[in-house]
Amino acid sequence: MALSIARVEQVAMLAQLALTEAEREQVTGQLNAVLAEADRLQALDTTGVPPMIYGLPLRNVFREDGVEPSMAREQILANAPVAEDGFFRVPRILLDD
Amino acid sequence: MNDLHTKTAHELHGLLGKKAISATELTRALIERNQAAEPLVQAFITPTPEIALAEATRVDARLHAGEPVTPLAGVPLAYKDNICTAGVRTTCASKMLANFVPPYDATAVAKLKATGAVMLGKLNMDEFALGASTENSAFFPSRNPWDRNRVPGGSSGGAAAAVAAGEVVYALGSDTGGSVRQPAAFCGIVGLKPTYGAVSRYGVVSVASSLDQVGTLTRDVRDCALVLNAICGQDPLDSTSAPVEHPDYTALLGQPVTGWRIGIPKEYLGAELDPQVRAILENAVKVLTGLGAEVAECSLPHTEYSLPVYSLITAAEVSSNLARYDGVRFGLRVEEADLETMFRKTRAAGFGPEVKRRILLGTHILSAGYYEAYYLEALKVRTLIRRDFDQVFRRFDLLLSPTSPTVAFKFGERSTDTLETDRSGVYTLAANLAGIPAISVNGGFAAGLPVGVQFMGKPFAEPQLLQVAYAFEQATQGHRPLPDLGV
DSSP states (O other): OOOOHHHHHHHHHHTTOOOOHHHHHHHHHHHHHHHHHHGGGGGSOOTTOOOOOSSSOOOOOOOOOOOOOOOOHHHHHTTOSSEETTEEOOSOOSOOO | OOOGGGOOHHHHHHHHHTTSSOHHHHHHHHHHHHHHHHHHHOOEEEEOHHHHHHHHHHHHHHHHTTOOOOTTTTOEEEEETTBOBTTBOOOTTOGGGTTOOOSSOOHHHHHHHHTTOEEEEEEOOSGGGOOSSSTTOSSOOOOBTTBTTBOOOSSSHHHHHHHHTTSSSEEEEEESSSTTHHHHHHHTSEEEEOOTTSBOOTTBOOSSTTTOEEEEEESSHHHHHHHHHHHBSOBTTBTTSOOOOOOOTTTTTTOOOTTOEEEEEGGGGSTTSOHHHHHHHHHHHHHHHHTTOEEEEEOOTTGGGHHHHHHHHHHHHHHHHGGGOSSSSSSOOOOOSSHHHHHHHHHHHHSOHHHHHHHHHHHHHTSTTTIIIIIIHHHHHHHHHHHHHHHHHHHOSEEEEESSSSSOOBTTSSOOSHHHHHHTTTTTHHHHHHTOOEEEEEEEEETTEEEEEEEEOSTTOHHHHHHHHHHHHHHHTOSOOOOOOOO
């Protein structure tokens, strides 16, 4: 199932990724090459085959819910592009009206 | 001693123990080596000589006081730059994380620190470990010490180049589809991808979480076992680390492999295989037969599907793992007046082309209407690939194959896009899909370039993999060939 440039644009919106027109065109061809390979999977009969999600058959791991020290707020905020009063600062989200 | 940079960790441990050298002398020798070799190899993104000297001083104090030290104490290493090191920037070779300084150590780093390891710095890689040559690094490509017009492989290319060039004694990398084994093969060293879950992934920047595993790059098999001993184990901070008892991985080194049944999957001998690499593999068969092993052809019938299954699963996992890079909590931010434009422009400026391709592909195949056809189908075929291995391991103790279809290629010779990158991993990525351990060791040389051979085993068969790799290494004396850099 080949991708159109319009679909790539839609996917880029979903992925929060701004693409230039040249990038969109180039990437469409490259992704279609991968999908052409992927379409070979349709030839296999996978009826009744369970999906393999992890490298090992692991189960959920539980532990007692104990309180342990965590990293200091200042340490975490040290990597923030913009921090203020102990918070991450972002552009305005809510508009006035 | 001016040949310290050629020695293995176990040799250096001996010299440190009998006080023939101090950890500080060793560290200074390697810092000097780095100054000479680095302009030629470009393996490091961030060298940390001051940290190394401080750590060496602490080891010397213990040696001086007559305290016992662990086998890796005082031995200098470096980390691939996607392994978090507290207080030392960890970039993933991406503009997105160019200034990211982790507030914590990866578990593997913390374990090595506790044994007295000496950190020389952080090593180059393909951006977010997506690539097979280091040409996808946002900063610069590293060079193959055997031929500087050729790539060192990838994505752990800086790590393999640094070990081969004598800049570090060993390195830690990560292997999602061959990212430790292929560069190890291209640079003539030993690269191990342990069983999924054998080593904690805590603090290793997530790319494809169901495939990623920390791996080792060393000059010989004994060092590989020593490093695995130091970093393995279940970790409360990584719920996918396995609840198993780990043996001493050096215990079986030197034991014979007489009577072992070793299979060569015929699907790993296809048209893509370079005749020079095939010749090295054939020689490996002779060596193993000479050691008393029985080598026979076998079949992994779903091998031809491992490439698309791998491409789809990595894309899906990359797109969700890399959603966190949005310019809010850490990493790059492109300032904009509104939030969505900030997200889009930050991600556009921070990620390179291959990272963007995988994110787009993953977002596509995880969206409604495509999920079943692509992602879910890939997970089902992954089961079939795993079953192939289960079947074949009923008849064979281990599998043998080439590590890569070719020797190290030249810069610019191949496309760095998704399909070409994944094609170069055609013999390595199935081990990640199946979760099994695999090791690449040097099998010999073709026109002056190293060629790797790969052994694959059942889950947690690392002792047997190391045993056969060691026997092979001893029989070929192909270990520790070092390139002549002229410095």
